[in-house]
Amino acid sequence: MNLQFFAAAAASSLFAGCAPISVTDVASTYYQLPATTTVIVRQTITIPPGAAHVTLQDGRIVAIDHLRRYEPFCQFEVNDVFETEQQVRPGQFAAVRIIRQQKLYGEERQPLLLAANTVTGSQNDAGIGTVLLADNGYDASFLLNEVRLRLQSAEQPHVRELRCAGGWDFPSAVAYPTLAEMSRVLGTLISIEIN
Template structure:
């Protein structure tokens, strides 16, 4: 085999192999951008998690009860490892992002309406089609001062499974608002 043919085969093989490597997306406005490992989440406000809970939600830059979340708008939750029967505080701090994970959560459908002993189950929201889901990013965090802080999970808007998208970086920033910022 000639050296020219060997060189061509080597170049083509190299191109094929490097073409399969996932390149990181650097454009933070891209739908494919995700917070890179090594980023710093800076918490500016003290957050208090209620007794018997391990997370609290923020949406549009304010702490929000889970029951008050607008499921059609991106949100984030701060999560701790320990479940306690006393309030837990997350103090202002800088947290390193040590792992980024994608996922999704199925939104539980509404129960059938029941009026005066009539079961109106045919009026239930879920018709057996595509489930409603929210795609999400888990940003696993670490801090020497607050090892109980586990992660921030940021959710995209609820949608049918084929239409559900991961939250964009600018949507994550809007959900966190002045409470926290992410330094890339």
């Protein structure tokens, strides 16, 4: 009888480790937005010609070359790319699907050149005449943790999703954006409401 009890206790402990942990603190990076979340566009958003999204940071739309990639940012996306600008009018959107995902960005492994024989400008550029003594094994990979809210509205069916990221970081330090960080990024343009 004791053996059955211990086996049942061990099995329940093992399977309890597979159960998702529910975090209720909205300030936590581990907090997951509920299925009843809505996104409210508070001001008209203009998607430029030839694009399907705008990038937001510090409560305003920013050009991609002005984005501070290591800080939280969001992208607001529509379904199609047009030759003319597109307008998203103020309105309410249901978040019909909320996904938390990681994306890996990196560069090809580059060997660390510690020594070379007969290096000239042209030879070094072509990789000719070099002797590799060691490889540092460093691959400049960064992770991006995103919260993706798939949006739906009968009035504006061309709106696709709102993606918010915690900023690029090394795998050991990357975090999902908190609700407060996403709100700060979106400013007065867009808000995320938990119902």
